[in-house]
Amino acid sequence: MFINCPYCRALVSTDPVTDQPPTHCPHCDSLLRRDPDAPFDGDDMEERPPLDMAALLNAPEMLSPPVATTAEAGEAMLDTIAPTADTHDAGASEVAPLPANGPAAPAVAAPPARTRIGRAMPSFARGSAGTGTGRRERWVIAVVIALALLLALQLLLADRARLAGDAHWRPLLLALCAPLRCELPPWREPAAFTLVQRDVRQHPTRPGALRVSATFRNDARWSQPWPRLELTLSDANGRPAGERSFKVEEYLGGAPSQPELASGESATVAMDILEPASGIVGYDFGFR
Numbered sequence: 115m116f117i118n119c120p121y122c123r124a125l126v127s128t129d130p131v132t133d134q135p136p137t138h139c140p141h142c143d144s145l146l147r148r149d150p151d152a153p154f155d156g157d158d159m160e161e162r163p164p165l166d167m168a169a170l171l172n173a174p175e176m177l178s179p180p181v182a183t184t185a186e187a188g189e190a191m192l193d194t195i196a197p198t199a200d201t202h203d204a205g206a207s208e209v210a211p212l213p214a215n216g217p218a219a220p221a222v223a224a225p226p227a228r229t230r231i232g233r234a235m236p237s238f239a240r241g242s243a244g245t246g247t248g249r250r251e252r253w254v255i256a257v258v259i260a261l262a263l264l265l266a267l268q269l270l271l272a273d274r275a276r277l278a279g280d281a282h283w284r285p286l287l288l289a290l291c292a293p294l295r296c297e298l299p300p301w302r303e304p305a306a307f308t309l310v311q312r313d314v315r316q317h318p319t320r321p322g323a324l325r326v327s328a329t330f331r332n333d334a335r336w337s338q339p340w341p342r343l344e345l346t347l348s349d350a351n352g353r354p355a356g357e358r359s360f361k362v363e364e365y366l367g368g369a370p371s372q373p374e375l376a377s378g379e380s381a382t383v384a385m386d387i388l389e390p391a392s393g394i395v396g397y398d399f400g401f402r
Contacts, residue, residue, distance in 0.1 A: 119144060275299055281335065300374060306334035307341055307401040310380060314397045317386055327384040328399055337374040340366075341401040343383065348396035355394055359402070360385065 115128045117135055122142040128135050135146045270277065270290065277283040278298040291298055310329040317323035326345065332338055340362035347356040362370055365383040375381060 119146065271296060284336070300339050301334060301336040302338060303334045304341055304401045306332060306338070308333050309399050312397070312399055316389075320386065322389050323386050324389050325384065325386055326397070327382070329380060329382045330399075330401065331380040332375045332377055334377055337376045337379075339374050340370055340381075344400040344402060345387075346396075346398040346400065347390055347394045348398065349393050350395050352396065356390060 115130075115133060116125045117128060118124070119126050119139040119142060121144040122139060124139065124141040126135050126139055126141075126146065137147055138144065139146055267290070270283075270287065271294075274287050274291070274296065275298075278287050279302070284298075284301065287298055290296070308331050310331055312326075312328040314324055314326050317325045328343070342362070343360045343365050345358055345360065346354055349355050365385050367385070
């Protein structure tokens, strides 16, 4: 075991049998303890006050830890240095009593206790602080997400007239506008009208007129307004000889009963036209 000399702070080894330091420091020749067998020399005591072993053993900085590995030494430096009750008792029982007329040993103040690194505050305090910080961060993230969603919703509603004409965006806009009661422009897809049946023949009661009838169906995903019906006349060589576009009131004979034709719904139209000049053999129908 080793102790620190209280005068020169050098390490001094103790006797392995008695666990007592030498009477004098081998480095500064200061008196560490009085030999019970040696005669008392008052002058010597006046020059160097003797070492109080009880105070020495109670002072943690005077003790030198045993030789250990590097890892053990590092762990020992992190742990709190505190003497045990057994050390106090053992050191006090092994110290030889000082004479009554000897000078009092200097008091050695114990250093402040050092705590292990990373334990500056209790675990429950660290847990509470961490929980509060985590809740605050989650709250900030939730607010940011809510604001981002609100901004995206405003952009969609502001540009809904254009996006409603896109088949990819229209389902989303329909779902948003249903609770918000916003209006979308009608879906227009003329190519989705399919001609199911057509017929052009002489008018049964009016000479020089033709009766034109046709049936078409809306194959789009959504309902559409009634289309304009285009009739194109062509000669025997397939060249267009004439063309006309008819409104819904013209080919239905009046205003429709419903403003739009639902998806998958069919309609039959009939109208009378003047018989064109000779050589017209082809009648083509289109929608726009």
